[in-house]
Amino acid sequence: MSHSADEAVAAIMRHLAADGFDCRADGAGRYRIVSQRGDALPAQPVLTIPADLFLEYLQDLAGKLGYPASDPFTEALSLTNINLMEELETTHGLDRNHVTALGYRRVRGRVRFYVEHDFPDGAPAPPTDPDQMWVAERPE
Numbered sequence: 348m349s350h351s352a353d354e355a356v357a358a359i360m361r362h363l364a365a366d367g368f369d370c371r372a373d374g375a376g377r378y379r380i381v382s383q384r385g386d387a388l389p390a391q392p393v394l395t396i397p398a399d400l401f402l403e404y405l406q407d408l409a410g411k412l413g414y415p416a417s418d419p420f421t422e423a424l425s426l427t428n429i430n431l432m433e434e435l436e437t438t439h440g441l442d443r444n445h446v447t448a449l450g451y452r453r454v455r456g457r458v459r460f461y462v463e464h465d466f467p468d469g470a471p472a473p474p475t476d477p478d479q480m481w482v483a484e485r486p487e
Contacts, residue, residue, distance in 0.1 A: 350402065350405075350420055351402070352398035352399050352401065352402040353398050355398065355401055355402045355405055355424070356376075356396055356398045356401055358424055359396070359401070359424065359427060359428060359431070360378070362424070362428040362431075363380075363428070363431065366383075366428075366432060367383050367384035367385075368380055368382070368383050368435065369381050369382040369383070370394065373393060375397075376395060376396055376397040376398060377393055377394070377395050377396075378393070378394045378396065379391050379392075379393055379394075380392050380393075380394060380435065383435070383436075388435075388444065389443055390443075390444065390445060390446060390447050390465065392435065392444075392446045392447050392448055392449060393447070393448045393449075393450075394431075394448075394449055394450050395448065395449075395450030395451065395452070396450050396451055397451065397452075400451045400452065400453060400458045401451050401458075403458045404427070404451050404458040404459075404460070405420060405423045405424060405427065406420070406423075407457070407458065408423040408426065408427065409422065409423040427460075430460060431449070434446055434449055434462050435449075445464045445465055445466050446462055446463070446464055447463050447464060447465045448461075448462070448463040449461060449462045449463065
């Protein structure tokens with residue numbers, strides 16, 4: 348089944364809305380996430396999701412699924428939604444989430460998911476030791 352880039356973005360935005368996120372368009376392929384379930388998000392992170400890059404990311408992920416799936420594209424979309432939710436809901440042991448930006452961009456020829464944080468001075472940052480962190484993509 349063929350999927351368009353705009354349909355892929357619309358699908359992930361529906362997932363975020365169903366999970367209670369109020370996402371407001373903030374330019375082409377950009378959304379400001381202002382609240383979750385009515386609670387304001389202080390950092391109001393920006394989700395950058397260029398449709399063509401997002402579709403490429405989903406297609407690449409669907410092609411790498413290591414288990415049989417009736418619809419690999421839908422499975423990839425679901426996994427992507429889980430990744431977004433984890434980043435937007437995690438407080439890293441602090442009083443609130445500090446994500447300021449997340450989305451999809453091309454890095455060294457491949458589309459990658461990225462996350463940016465703005466931790467207050469003295470706050471513990473998430474672990475950077477590969478043995479202490481979960482990585483969404485398989486190593487190359």
